[in-house]
Amino acid sequence: MLGEILKKEDCAACRFCCSFRRISLWEVPVFTKENIDAIKENPTLDESALTVIIKDGCTLAKYDLSGNYKTKDADEEVPCPYLGVNGCLLSDKEKPWDCKIWPLRVMNKGGEIVVALTPTCPAVNRLEFATVKEFVDTHLKKDIIEYANEHPFLIKKYRSDFPII
Ligand code: SF4
Ligand code: SF4
Numbered sequence: 001m002l003g004e005i006l007k008k009e010d011c012a013a014c015r016f017c018c019s020f021r022r023i024s025l026w027e028v029p030v031f032t033k034e035n036i037d038a039i040k041e042n043p044t045l046d047e048s049a050l051t052v053i054i055k056d057g058c059t060l061a062k063y064d065l066s067g068n069y070k071t072k073d074a075d076e077e078v079p080c081p082y083l084g085v086n087g088c089l090l091s092d093k094e095k096p097w098d099c100k101i102w103p104l105r106v107m108n109k110g111g112e113i114v115v116a117l118t119p120t121c122p123a124v125n126r127l128e129f130a131t132v133k134e135f136v137d138t139h140l141k142k143d144i145i146e147y148a149n150e151h152p153f154l155i156k157k158y159r160s161d162f163p164i165i
Contacts, residue, residue: 001101001144002124005135010123011087017102017121018088019077020065027118029080029096030154031061038093045089049081055153097147097154104136104165106148109158113148115141116162129163136165 020028031039031050036059039045050061068078082089088099098105103121107114115136117124124132136144148155 001104001140002132002135004139005127005132006123014122015079015083015087016077017099017118018083019079021075021077022066022069023074025065026156027098028062028065029098031096032151033059035090035094035096036061038091042091042094045094046081058151058153060153097151101140101144104140104144105156105162106144106154107156107158107162109164113145113155114158115144115165116158117165119161119163133165141165 036047036050036052039050040047049063051064052059052061054060063081065078065080069076080088082094088095090099103118103124105116105118107116117129117132119125
């Protein structure tokens with residue numbers, strides 16, 4: 001979603017948001033029923049990577065990377081099972097919303113639903129916060145909040161190191 005202000009070459013050289021340290025496992029994306037069904041219909045994708053969860057009557061899925069670490073190094077990163085050599089293997093229908101809005105997050109801060117910025121995206125961190133905020137406020141915020149309110153299971157608990165937009 002921030003494609004207009006992020007450079008493609010930054011992401012090609014990074015892929016940080018498609019791999020996870022142990023401390024970031026809470027960031028593993030949530031797949032909706034629509035994502036799961038689309039992945040099941042695609043014979044090139046491994047649906048067994050997903051663990052289905054029923055939450056508040058909604059069918060969701062996540063993948064569990066906790067057993068994939070090979071060392072005790074806290075900085076070891078384990079890739080998403082849908083990360084291919086040329087980037088994400090998923091189509092728009094298959095890709096989780098969490099990935100589409102990254103590095104934005106919708107969070108619940110004491111009952112208030114806010115859009116916040118993940119502090120670890122190097123490309124976004126090279127931009128002025130005011131530039132990112134203006135772009136999000138103008139083009140994205142309303143739709144993001146609306147979608148999150150319709151899919152409350154996608155809303156994360158607020159973390160104090162995430163600047164609010
Ligand atoms: S962390 Fe930021 S720079 Fe790196 S791949 Fe993700 S969006 Fe691109
Ligand atoms: S689903 Fe795609 S965009 Fe999301 S973390 Fe995996 S590889 Fe990255």
